[in-house]
Amino acid sequence: MTVTDAPRIISARLGKPRSWTLETYLADGGYRGLRAALAMTPQQIHDHVNVANILGRGGAGFEAGRKWGMLRKAEPLYLTINGDESEPATFKDHALIEGDPHQLIEGSLICAYAIGADQVFIYTRGEFPLAIERLEAALNEAYAYGAVGRNIFGSEFSIDIVVHPGAGAYICGEETAMLESLEGKRGYPRIKPPHFPAAIGLYGAPTIVNNVETVSNLPWVVLNGGEAFAALGEGRSKGTKLIALAGHVKRPGNYELEWAKVSFRDLMYDPRLGGGIRDDNELKAFIPGGVSSPWLGPEHLDVLLANDAIAAVGSMAGSGSVIPMDHTTCTVRVAWRIVRFFHRESCGQCTPCREGSGWLEKILERIENGQGRESDLDLLMDICDNISPGVTWPPAQTTICVLGPSMPPAVAAGIRTFRDEYLAHIREGRCPLPPDRLPRKLAHV
Amino acid sequence: MARLTPDNQQRARELIALYPHSRSALIPILHLLQGQDGYLSEDGMGDVAELLGLTAAEVRGTATFYDMFHLEPVGRYVVAVCTNIACMLQGAYRLLEHAEERLGVAPGGTTGDGLFTLEDAECLALCGNAPCLTVNWRFFGDVDLGRFDTLVEDLRAGRLDDEVPPHGTLSRVQRATGLQAGGEGAAGAASEGVPAALPTHLDLDTRRTTAAVASMDAGHLEGGT
Structure with a gap:
């Protein structure tokens, strides 16, 4: 147990009556x-x-x-x-x-x-x-x-x-x-x-x-x-950080924690923090620093919440948003929703982002709906490579800003780590996890 | 309905005075216009263009970039259901489908009686209370199907009109002073106090739609010590 007794520097008044006056x-x-x-x-x-x-x-x-x-x-x-x-x-x-x-x-x-x-x-x-x-x-x-x-x-x-x-x-x-x-x-x-x-x-x-x-x-x-x-935290990560914990935990919410002292396991499972995965399910994967960051898995639970520690395992602390996903989660569906978001929000100035986001969304949608092809996996990676050459982390970029390069991590995580799940969608012609389809009507982008 | 009312013309001029360059007031003034009419009409945007010395294309081109601005009339209540990842993981698409059936419209559509417009929204930053939605941008968290039905009934009956203002209303608290530090606003000189058409304080304590802070309430931050 490493939740420390560091002072609450920025969240001390949150939740108090009339804290805004x-x-x-x-x-x-x-x-x-x-x-x-x-x-x-x-x-x-x-x-x-x-x-x-x-x-x-x-x-x-x-x-x-x-x-x-x-x-x-x-x-x-x-x-x-x-x-x-x-x-x-x-x-x-x-x-x-x-x-x-x-x-x-x-x-x-x-x-x-x-x-x-x-x-x-x-x-x-x-x-x-x-x-x-x-x-x-x-x-x-x-x-x-x-x-x-x-x-x-x-x-x-x-x-x-x-x-x-x-x-x-x-x-x-x-x-x-x-x-x-x-x-x-x-x-x-x-x-x-x-x-x-x-x-x-x-x-x-x-x-x-x-x-x-x-x-x-x-x-x-x-x-x-x-x-x-600077006495709080370790290395480059000093002070405290407000962590926004969402997704499949029992107690989602904002938690101010001393930087570089608390692990992802503490954050998700400590009864004073996340309180465990919902229904005591198994953890499948988690996104450690906002949806732009490469995904981590249960093997990374003991990584400390700190910029350097998270970078060392190939991701980033980013905005401080942590999203655990339990074993019932369809990773195709999650990747599709993340890409759909970036497609809707692309400003349209740069071709790789404007066009690539739409392509990625459409291909992921057909895989999730059971109409994918095995060649789609290479096609997805090829589009990612056009947006962010090499699909590495930190990402290379072909665009003015980093919105475009924020998409490949979610897609690459799926294809590299959950390849069998992608292939099951394609071979079985349906999503193997409930609910097995996307909503009937999707808003026009 | 169309042109800015004299009161809003005055408020628009006060907004312009807060910035070194008048065009910076464009988005705040468009919010004012949408608060007046519920959407941005051609005539209203023309009025704004004239006020700021911009072309109609510059105003329209800016307005169309932003999701909050509607260029067509919408329902009295715009119900925006978040379907982004945190809410999706908590069943937001089931909620959205339920909302479609309950209201009889698809996202983007408005009910025949003009009461509700349904939207499929991106992350609204209330993820500790997923799934969530907003009505005219006022937050409701932890919305299950039953709570959604109750919400619709309450809105229909006008029971939430105190906390859910008409669509387009951004802030019901008005800035009490112009620039004071000696900086030159776009209007020329630093302006003095502005007449308060809206209250400069509001009893924000009585509002029940504070779910974003509710997620910070007891139990959710105690572990941070």
Whole structure:
């Protein structure tokens, strides 16, 4: 048993009554981090964040302090917070915005002060109206309290925050697509280089894009110091991580855990966490870091939840979404649903992704419905190879962004690990697992 | 129905004032328009284009990229059933088929009485309460077939109108202030407080559709200590 007694850094108030109000936040010591930050120089805060080694919590896992250090020195300079959480089975930022909007505001302000931003935009997924309402209400409270706006807490520091709603597009979680969307355009990812936001971001100005969970850590880091944060976790994975556990466990939910101390087995089976696989079924496979990540199996249960440990077995920690699947799960069906998602969400700029996603979906659909051919397995891998040459991990890419290369892992996992199951679909002319067919009517993509 | 009402014209101008470049207000203003009419009409989008100095094609081209915007009228209640992986693993397609039978429409369709539009949605980020759905983007988690029937009855009878606002309503809380820090909004100068057409605070405590946070409630996070 390795669930540690690490403090809950970002989820301490979640689930408490009226956790989203200024009253609750202040009673819990809220905005002390911002006051402490304003007594420091921006460089001192940056030093704390470097020592803390906070890896970006959005999925890519890039060091926040290093990202700040890459900012092109120019004016104006923007901070944008990425709250467009849409990765399937990831629901941690949703809970953080809805449950603790003041923590997000305070973290954003500390970041804005440290990097010298001129304005902050919190891009919030449009499908989260309650989160938007609570964030907007919290922001009104924060302005009235003197924490945002002109001369914050009597200091020389002035800044505005604007809550910006999205309108339903997974791709806008990709940082450059988010900036396009924030400029009032279609969410088309920009090509990098040259469009690294720290150099050429919002309106062409240098811009930091940080994830909601990443900045939610900042009040604690400033108050307790980067070293206290770095004392938690191991290796590159410092501090705690909010893990979104979904799928076939008895107790799905968000769990804040010390990084690099808890194994997947603990997460899924500990009675205080996942509580075991539903109906005490056998675990067939699990997706360790959002649906873009390569699948792992029961033989990986003792791998620790940590960036390096998961990378060592050929996958990634990604967004922190873990999806266990029990032995009744059809892996063709799961791969089909994941690919269908990317097909619907492909922005259409790059041919391998736009066309490949549709091909993959159609072929998987016919296999699941018992009309597949044995040659389909090679065809699927060939399409994957066109999207991501070599179908290796980390993926090579032929596209502007990583949406396309996010598809092959689910397909390759099936064909490489569950080849017999794919062949059974084809030879028996039906799915061997219940329900043995896809829904009669599928929405038009 | 079509053009922005004078109140919404005013709110649109306030939104424009929050951004360094006016086009950034396009999506928030389209939400305003959809909140007014339930969908984006040609005339309404024309009005928005005029307000922002954009062409009709720029507005329409942006609107069509985003799933939340409807360019045709929809039902009073848009029921979006999530069928993505976490919900699928918990029987979402059975729920969707049940919804089709119960409402008599396929995904994308609207019932004859104009009450319900059914959608097959992508992940709604409520995976701790799968299967889930939203009605006019308000969340309902752990929806079994019986709960779905009850929900439909409650909606039909208007019993949920307090927590499920008309389709298109994004936020019922309005920003209380313009830019204050001395930044120059697209309107020129930093604006002062805006008149509150909507409340700047809402008793969000009384809302029952807080399932995303319910998944965080006692029992689900205690293990994280």
